[in-house]
Amino acid sequence: MELSIANLKQLLANSSSLGNQVLDFDDNVSITEQGVDSLDMMDFFLNLEDTFNVTIPDTDIEKVRTFNALFAYLQNKVNEV
Amino acid sequence: MIGITEIGSYIPPKRLSNIERKEQFDTDEDFIYNKIGVAQVAVKSADEETSDLAVKAFLNLETKITINRNEIEAIILVTQNPDSNIPHTSALIHKALDFPESCACFDISLGCSGFVYGLSVIKSFMESNGMKKGLLFTSDPYSKIIDPTDKNTALLFGDAASVTYLTDEPVYKADHFTFGTIGKESSSLTCYQNVLSMNGRGIFNFAARYIPIDLKNIVAKSSLNIEDIDKFIFHQGSKYIIDTLIKRTGIDSNKVIFDIKDYGNTVSSSIPIILEKILHQGNKHIFISGFGVGLSWASSILINNKL
Numbered sequence: 001m002e003l004s005i006a007n008l009k010q011l012l013a014n015s016s017s018l019g020n021q022v023l024d025f026d027d028n029v030s031i032t033e034q035g036v037d038s039l040d041m042m043d044f045f046l047n048l049e050d051t052f053n054v055t056i057p058d059t060d061i062e063k064v065r066t067f068n069a070l071f072a073y074l075q076n077k078v079n080e081v
Numbered sequence: 082m083i084g085i086t087e088i089g090s091y092i093p094p095k096r097l098s099n100i101e102r103k104e105q106f107d108t109d110e111d112f113i114y115n116k117i118g119v120a121q122v123a124v125k126s127a128d129e130e131t132s133d134l135a136v137k138a139f140l141n142l143e144t145k146i147t148i149n150r151n152e153i154e155a156i157i158l159v160t161q162n163p164d165s166n167i168p169h170t171s172a173l174i175h176k177a178l179d180f181p182e183s184c185a186c187f188d189i190s191l192g193c194s195g196f197v198y199g200l201s202v203i204k205s206f207m208e209s210n211g212m213k214k215g216l217l218f219t220s221d222p223y224s225k226i227i228d229p230t231d232k233n234t235a236l237l238f239g240d241a242a243s244v245t246y247l248t249d250e251p252v253y254k255a256d257h258f259t260f261g262t263i264g265k266e267s268s269s270l271t272c273y274q275n276v277l278s279m280n281g282r283g284i285f286n287f288a289a290r291y292i293p294i295d296l297k298n299i300v301a302k303s304s305l306n307i308e309d310i311d312k313f314i315f316h317q318g319s320k321y322i323i324d325t326l327i328k329r330t331g332i333d334s335n336k337v338i339f340d341i342k343d344y345g346n347t348v349s350s351s352i353p354i355i356l357e358k359i360l361h362q363g364n365k366h367i368f369i370s371g372f373g374v375g376l377s378w379a380s381s382i383l384i385n386n387k388l
Contacts, residue, residue, distance in 0.1 A: 017115075037112060037116065038281075039116050039285075039321045042281065042282045042285045042286070043285075043289075043325060045282070046285070046286050046289055046290075049286075058280070058282060058283075
């Protein structure tokens with residue numbers, strides 16, 4: 001899957017009980033503050049790791065709370081591989 | 082051939098409501114019912130010990146089937162919260178129920194994978210020593226080690242015990258087992274200075290990644306098709322993990338049992354408590370899979386010996 005904010009949102013839509021509502025989320029606002037709970041976030045991060053073949057340690061979770069931050073973080077990670 | 086003949090259990094009557102604690106933990110009813118899947122947790126009384134819960138499970142077993150206590154040849158207890166470090170708690174069960182001096186007793190230190198591990202151990206132990214009647218206990222009351230202010234664990238774990246009666250005339254035999262350990266991730270579930278600590282993400286990732294693969298492996302090993310499995314009993318970790326396993330394995334959700342809303346995740350007792358309820362319903366093949374502390378897992382396919 002190509003790394004893009006649209007695709008990140010689609011992955012979250014697959015994980016979250018909010019479904020396609022997350023496609024309209026603000027890219028600069030915390031994903032959890034927009035209504036996604038902690039368990040759906042765990043599933044989302046697992047799917048991100050599997051999809052992009054990266055590891056996102058617990059210590060980095062606080063750095064990737066918005067879609068914009070997450071996209072930038074993953075771009076760096078993917079380039080490292 | 083040694084297998085499962087009957088199962089008894091004991092769930093303490095006292096409950097702690099998660100709904101009443103929702104403000105304390107900054108959560109809501111939707112999350113409690115639909116994500117955790119536990120509305121209340123069972124809690125033993127202060128004067129009940131691990132062995133007491135096991136003894137009560139055995140008394141429940143005796144209401145279902147006649148057991149000559151003098152014929153019991155082996156007792157295994159799965160626990161990581163024993164009455165004390167010395168002696169082993171299975172010896173205290175032996176004392177309380179007045180089993181014969183010829184009976185072998187030992188404990189196994191495992192968490193949520195413990196019932197399936199224990200089943201393999203007691204089956205092999207009895208078969209290799211020519212024994213015909215044995216008991217596999219699970220009793221691991223986490224209320225002894227839970228920090229009541231820890232949201233990760235306080236809303237999840239409940240106390241209970243089970244006992245599985247194994248004989249040479251079983252209802253279910255267990256022919257296939259798989260086991261595994263990811264020791265490098267063991268820090269995800271620990272107990273230091275008598276306080277439980279759980280990294281929920283670590284446990285979730287472990288179960289979601291490894292258990293679907295394990296299911297495929299054991300089905301292949303058994304020469305069955307996945308459609309041949311009538312019921313799937315995963316360790317009852319939470320509703321979310323069961324829903325995730327259904328999603329990641331693609332199995333029929335109607336065949337998957339989740340039933341801990343009224344008492345919580347009872348660690349190694351979670352599988353036998355569910356199995357007890359469906360033991361005589363005529364299912365041909367039942368898949369059981371325990372996973373947790375270690376991080377470890379064990380799975381088996383139970384085959385109805387009467388069909």
